[in-house]
Amino acid sequence: MNIRKNIQLIKANLSKNICLVIVSKKQSNNNIIEAYNAGQKIFGENKVQELIKKKEELPNDIKWHMIGHLQTNKVKFIAPFIDMIHSVDSLKLINEIDKRAEQNNRIINCLLQVHISKEKTKFGFDIDKIEETIEETLKFKNINIRGLMAMASNTSDKNKITKEFSLINNLFKKIQNKNINLLSIGMSSDYLLAIQNGSNMVRLGSSIFGKRK
Numbered sequence: 001m002n003i004r005k006n007i008q009l010i011k012a013n014l015s016k017n018i019c020l021v022i023v024s025k026k027q028s029n030n031n032i033i034e035a036y037n038a039g040q041k042i043f044g045e046n047k048v049q050e051l052i053k054k055k056e057e058l059p060n061d062i063k064w065h066m067i068g069h070l071q072t073n074k075v076k077f078i079a080p081f082i083d084m085i086h087s088v089d090s091l092k093l094i095n096e097i098d099k100r101a102e103q104n105n106r107i108i109n110c111l112l113q114v115h116i117s118k119e120k121t122k123f124g125f126d127i128d129k130i131e132e133t134i135e136e137t138l139k140f141k142n143i144n145i146r147g148l149m150a151m152a153s154n155t156s157d158k159n160k161i162t163k164e165f166s167l168i169n170n171l172f173k174k175i176q177n178k179n180i181n182l183l184s185i186g187m188s189s190d191y192l193l194a195i196q197n198g199s200n201m202v203r204l205g206s207s208i209f210g211k212r213k
Helices: 003-012 029-037 048-057 072-078 091-103 127-137 158-175 191-196
Strands: 019-023 042-045 063-066 084-088 108-113 143-149 182-184 201-204
Touching: 003 019, 003 029, 029 048, 042 048, 048 063, 048 072, 072 091, 084 091, 084 143, 091 108, 091 127, 091 143, 108 127, 127 143, 127 158, 143 158, 158 182, 158 191, 182 201, 191 201
Parallel strands: 019 042, 019 201, 042 063, 063 084, 084 108, 108 143, 143 182
Antiparallel strands: none
């Protein structure tokens, strides 16, 4: 496994407008440092406890993204430093993020998670609720909605994945403006399809670090 080489190969195939978030969950600090030394500064974690530990142990200029399901009672622990929360899936969570951001004198960047698959294990707003949710967020002063995030079905059916990505891309085009300009779709197994369907932020783990054992 050559982490630096994997990053270089992937970045060579990404246009400059596509942001790479490296998914570092369950990865050792040594692996993350190797990616960091290759020039990567944005890492995504899905567990608050692991995120906090890595924040304390790794370089201060890393930008940490919360990409996993976030419980409201855990927001206070990451509010002082988190760069972006991808997994905003309820108004209750939005309210809590705004409250904790205000307490820390910060404005926290967020993505609204949209439920585009039929899988009950995935979270997110219904696609027809996004526009009214964005309107609702305008009253909050310490949360900044930057775009949308979604996960396609866990399937090898490329047609199904493409349909789901196309669905959220059409919504994104409808709501996109100067501030709402990020579409975070695509992981190691499907990021090329995601890019074909408008993604400008991809979350890659196994294609960087190899399959987790």
